[in-house]
Amino acid sequence: MKIAVVCANGKAGKLIVKEAMDRNLDVTAIVRGENRTAAKQALVKDLYDLTKEDLQGYDVVIDAFGAWTEETLPQHSTSLKHLCDILSGTNVRLLVVGGAGSLYVNPEHTAQVMDGPDFPDVFKPLAKAQGKALDELRKRDDVRWTFVSPAGDFQAEGERTGKYILGGEELTLNEQGESIISYADYAIAMIDEALKGNHIRQRISVVRAGGAGGQSCRG
Numbered sequence: 001m002k003i004a005v006v007c008a009n010g011k012a013g014k015l016i017v018k019e020a021m022d023r024n025l026d027v028t029a030i031v032r033g034e035n036r037t038a039a040k041q042a043l044v045k046d047l048y049d050l051t052k053e054d055l056q057g058y059d060v061v062i063d064a065f066g067a068w069t070e071e072t073l074p075q076h077s078t079s080l081k082h083l084c085d086i087l088s089g090t091n092v093r094l095l096v097v098g099g100a101g102s103l104y105v106n107p108e109h110t111a112q113v114m115d116g117p118d119f120p121d122v123f124k125p126l127a128k129a130q131g132k133a134l135d136e137l138r139k140r141d142d143v144r145w146t147f148v149s150p151a152g153d154f155q156a157e158g159e160r161t162g163k164y165i166l167g168g169e170e171l172t173l174n175e176q177g178e179s180i181i182s183y184a185d186y187a188i189a190m191i192d193e194a195l196k197g198n199h200i201r202q203r204i205s206v207v208r209a210g211g212a213g214g215q216s217c218r219g
Contacts, residue, residue, distance in 0.1 A: 002026045003194060004055060005062045006047055006083070008037045011156050012097050012183055013064035019187040020194070028058075047079050052086040060194045061087065062095045073129040080133050088142045093197055095190060098149040100179070101127025102134055103171040103205055113152060113171055134203060146199045148190055151181040151207040158182025163209040164189050168202075174210030181208045 005017050008029035017037040020027045028041040030050070035042035043054065047065060055061055063083055067075045080096065087094055101114035101123065113119060114127040134147050152171065164185050165174055173179055189206040193199065 001060065001195065002028075002058045003060045003062060004028045004030055004043075004058045005037075005039070005064055006030045006050070007064045007066065008039065008042075009033070009035070010064055010066055012066070012186070013037070013062075015183050015187040016062055016064060016097075016190050019184075019191045023191060023195075025191070030054075048082055050082070050086060052090075055086060055090075055092060058092055060093045060095060060197075062097070062190060062194065064097045066097070067129070068126060070125060073125055076129045076133040077136055080137060084137070084140050084143045084145070087144075088140075091144065093194070093200070094143055094145045095194060096133075096137070096145065096147045097190070098134060098147045098203065099127055099130035100149050100152045100154065100171070100205070102131035103149055103152075104169050105171050107170070109169060138201075141201070144200050146193060146197075146201070147203040148186075148193060149203060149205040150186050151205070152179035153181070154186070155180065155182045158184065158208075160184035160188075161208060162188065164206045165209050167205040167207060169205075172205060172207050174207050176210035178210055179207055181206055 003020050005013050007013050008017050009031045014037050017039050021038045027039045029035050029037040029039035030043045032046050065079045067073055103113050105111050
């Protein structure tokens, strides 16, 4: 399997590359500058300059783009649109590193995590930007996409436990009543999805397994 990781130099991107490399997959890091990942192959190019030809021959493209400032938040939508446009009509699967704020908290799917009174105001602009990008992605029936949301507490320096619970559109809590996952365990789930391809045109979510009954990372 050939995988390209876009924005591979970021915290999530580097761990996704490492997980794929540890499984002996053929990985290319797509970066704007010097390759700082474990990948032996790199394409130095800005995301917005990528062409359809650049992504030919890959089975999966993983979009690890991130933007945090007010002026760059709209790029969650524009960058994803660009990737969708150049993958349109191809068999290449697009896996997107998403956010937790747009996960639903009721069966009717009328209330989201970001709507809750305890959701930090500082994260609301990011959650809304990622939610908007997901809403736009849902309209693309010409791309084989999967949007992967982490748990509410997404820990960059968290431990790699090797187990996670796979959820769907609703916020999932583990056996300890927690919504938490490390970047390392998230990377495991992302590569599992890359290999299995079970959720085409769906949003899935992952949370760290909180007890012995958790799902194996490769189960």
